Amino acid sequence: MFEITLSSFIRIVTVGFLAYVGLVFFLRISGKRTLTKLNAFDLVVTVALGSTLATVLLSKDNTLLEGLTAFALLIAMQYVMTFLAVRSKGFSKFVKSEPRLLYFNGTFLEDTMKKERINEVEILQAIRNQGKGSLEEVQAVVLETDGSMSVIQGEPGNTLANVKSKIDI
Structure with a gap:
């Protein structure tokens, strides 16, 4: 051995x-x-x-x-x-998946979260990892193609242009 x-x-x-x-x-x-x-x-x-x-x-x-x-x-x-x-x-x-919107303007997008097998706790963890203490500081959370989550504060602008979502951004 x-x-x-x-x-x-x-x-x-x-x-x-x-x-x-x-x-x-x-x-x-x-x-x-x-x-x-x-x-x-x-x-x-x-x-x-x-x-x-x-x-x-x-x-x-x-x-x-x-x-x-x-x-x-x-x-x-x-x-x-x-x-x-x-x-x-x-x-x-x-070859590639599309980024998915998980949270937007105070709303957790439950259907997308279920489809992507992501729960609210994991989204909150991603928000905390970005140093945010409140959901009010966050406009959007996106599940990226590599499995990471992007946390967007302020107005998202055109960074969400290619993000698949069931809501109007």
Whole structure:
């Protein structure tokens, strides 16, 4: 349980260093968008990259070249998905969810909250996390495409233009 051989230690350090350098290289050439978390697919890629790195480090059954190939494949797929999403509204709708209005001008939007499986306590937590002590300070709360909640104070203006809602904003 607490044993490690010299050869496995050297393998972990060597493969770990080279896999890390390879991952950083792939991330640098692929651009900033690769590690953003703007939607569920982005999160999946980030988690998969971490899982792949761990597998390459700890599994003797996977070679460094296999790990680097997996990194390249994941990053290439991320690139293709975002490339298509930027150029095709239909594909973008398929890959990304729409932001949803959960709270607006003193009203919790119960139907949307049920559909998104969000309860009032979670909305209040998001409001507190923004340092707000009162609902009167908040005009809107939006469930974003990445699962985070945006809290808007003051008049929301055109920031709610693409937010799906059953009420007139």
